[in-house]
Amino acid sequence: MILSWRRPRACRRASKVTLSEGLSSETELSVPTLFRCPISLDLMKDPVTLSSGITYDRENIERWIESDNQTCPVTNQVLGSFEQIPNHTIRRMIQDWCVEHRSLGIERIPTPRIPVTSREVSEICSRILAATQLGDHKKCQELVEKLKVRGRESERNKRCIVENGAGYVLSVSFEFFASVSIEAHKSLLEKILSVLTWMFPLGAEGRSVLGSSSSLRCMAWFLEGEDLSARQNAVVALKEVLSSDQKHVSLFAEIDGVEESLVRLIKEQICPTATKAALMVIYHMISPSNISERITSRFVELGLVSFVLEILVGGERGITEKALGVLDSICNWEKGIESARDHALTMPVLVKKILRVSNFATDISVSVIWKLCRSENGGDQQIEAVQLGAFNKMLMVLQIGCGEKTKEKATELLKLLNQYRDRLECFDSSMDFKYVRRSL
Incomplete structure (x- = not known):
């Protein structure tokens, strides 16, 4: 059987078979069925034969087998073996066919490794x-x-x-x-x-070895360097290691200069992967522990709050969620609260993120606002929150639905903010929340 392949379809599959630009739009290219994978009907790049005797393209049949299929797709015969034997005869025939039609712009399929x-x-x-x-x-x-x-x-x-x-x-x-x-x-x-x-993710043994003092010092050494690729690889590896064991976090925190290196990565934002990994490493370092207050203070001194807020202004969802998580952990400590409270962007960014990014981002934004408004001298924060529409946002959060902890914090915030609502004339009682839907 011969299948015809019109040029428009060939163009859509340019990575499979490319026709020269000089051909007429009416030109047809006949591709023998023998050369097509029975699964995808595309020209085979790496033909392999199963125990059933049917030849497939390796990539397609591997995907079929990895999906827990136990049979041959064509014959439906149960496969006694999943061994894939390279069909060199078919592959050479396909290559010869490509060479024969090179005048039509067909590229020869390379011999697969x-x-x-x-x-x-x-x-x-x-x-x-x-x-x-x-x-x-x-x-x-x-x-x-x-x-x-x-x-x-x-x-x-x-x-x-x-x-x-x-x-x-x-x-x-x-x-x-x-x-x-x-x-x-x-x-x-x-x-x-x-x-x-x-x-990644590594097994427990691999993480344990990579979390040794000498390994962590080596990764910290790369973080301090100027090679962007090495810095990215180091922080990605650190994210993997520090997420598994608080002991590794403590060992890493003892290394001089790691805070500066991580803040530099956040500041420079060399790539999204490195930024996300750096935020996660910082998050693990400042999460509640016996050393987190000291580490948090050092990060605050280095201006981390300012850099995190800059990320929140225009970051995509993944980075925004991680940045909010870091800010929330920073605000577990008085020094962190002071730094966040003193920054002009803090409250506007937090209020804006509610119901705009994801459920998680909403929960964390409410949490940070709650910490700021309940802190010592939090009255100014409460007034600013009302002016920015936080009271209305809290009503929407409760109406749409949220977790129990967020519900408690939003309810308490409504009580705190209500005392300023009438005075600042920021609340429109006619606002209808009926059709609001929470971000997914």
């Missing part, structure tokens, strides 16, 4: 451990680069590498060479971090 296997990953990991024990950083770097290259080839390869314990092995190697000399092994350590970032 064989996917990495569990055995290959295990062998590389064993060699990395052996080289680490010998202190052979050059060999380690060569093997880590090999893992990195194989991972770049496909998402399947990445999954295979992760599933075979590479994250733990790289964490062990990172910890060892960081304890020997960071400066001497800078290139290797940086490369390991760059690979680890797509292996």
Whole structure:
């Protein structure tokens, strides 16, 4: 059977088959059914044959199998084996067909690389451990680069590498060479971090090793540098490690200069990934503990409140939620409340975020306003909140529905703000909240 492929469809699938611009719009390209994947009906890039004898494109059949399907899509036969055997004959026929039609603008499909296997990953990991024990950083770097290259080839390869314990092995190697000399092994350590970032979340053993004192000091060292990529990888790794154990947070907080490095990341906003990770690291550091007040004071001194408020002015949802979480934690302490209270943007930004971003952002915004209005000398905050329409916002929050804690805080805020409502003539009793819907 021969299927015709008109040019408009080919244009929509330009990544599959590209037709030259000089062709007439009426030109048809006939593609043999044998060359099409039975699942997607697209030209196969990497044909593989199952035990049922049917050939599919590797990417499509892997997606089918990963969805817990146990049968062959065409024959519905239960697969005794999920082994995918490369069909070199079909692949060469497809390549010859592409070459034959190159005058029509068809690009030759490149010969695919064989996917990495569990055995290959295990062998590389064993060699990395052996080289680490010998202190052979050059060999380690060569093997880590090999893992990195194989991972770049496909998402399947990445999954295979992760599933075979590479994250733990790289964490062990990172910890060892960081304890020997960071400066001497800078290139290797940086490369390991760059690979680890797509292996998260790590298992408990990997997080434990990466949370050692020497590993944390190495990541802090990268944070202080000027290499943007290394700083991003370091803060992403720190987010992974500090989220799992308060002991790691305490160890990291003891390192000189980490607060300055994190605030610099927030200030510069080199990329959304780094900004989100930095906010999460700060959040874990200032969450209630026996050292959080001291750390919070240091962050306040470095101007963190101002930088967080700047993020809140125009940040997207993910960053906004994390920035609000940090601000809420800062306001658990008097010094944080003072800094937030003294900034002109604080109350306007918080009131604006209510019912504008997400349920979580609304809850946190209400929480921060509640802390500011209940604080010592909170009368000025209450007056400003009423002037900005916070009373109306609290009514909407209660009418639309919220969590129990937010409900309690919004109710208390209404009582606090009500004493200024008539005096400031900010409340319109005719306002109808009937059709308001809470953000999702």
